[in-house]
Amino acid sequence: xxxxxxxxxxxxxxxxxxxxxxxxxxxxVAVGGIVVIEAGGTFASGDPVxxxxxxxxxxxxxxxxASGSGGGATTLxxxxxxxxxxxxxxxxxxxxxxFVRIKLV
Numbered sequence: 001x002x003x004x005x006x007x008x009x010x011x012x013x014x015x016x017x018x019x020x021x022x023x024x025x026x027x028x029v030a031v032g033g034i035v036v037i038e039a040g041g042t043f044a045s046g047d048p049v050x051x052x053x054x055x056x057x058x059x060x061x062x063x064x065x066a067s068g069s070g071g072g073a074t075t076l077x078x079x080x081x082x083x084x085x086x087x088x089x090x091x092x093x094x095x096x097x098x099f100v101r102i103k104l105v
Contacts, residue, residue, distance in 0.1 A: 003055030
């Protein structure tokens with residue numbers, strides 16, 4: 001099992017509290033629905049979440065997206081990159097280490 005790194009798209013969420021300690025050990029993975037995860041920071045209910053370097057849920061950062069070409073390019077801000085979104089927070093997180101529900105996407 002390889003945990004996600006920062007802003008990486010997850011295949012699923014481990015259904016156990018700990019990653020396996022033995023190579024090749026089978027694990028249960030949730031790939032859809034509502035799961036309980038550990039937060040890596042604060043976020044509000046409804047926020048899109050991704051992963052931090054420890055595989056914990058963090059709010060997806062806003063990004064600037066440039067479009068167009070040459071001097072007429074338009075910059076849009078506040079967008080969210082869909083590839084980084086692993087789910088949407090059902091519960092708010094007020095601190096790192098809290099366990100909250102998210103809806104996987």
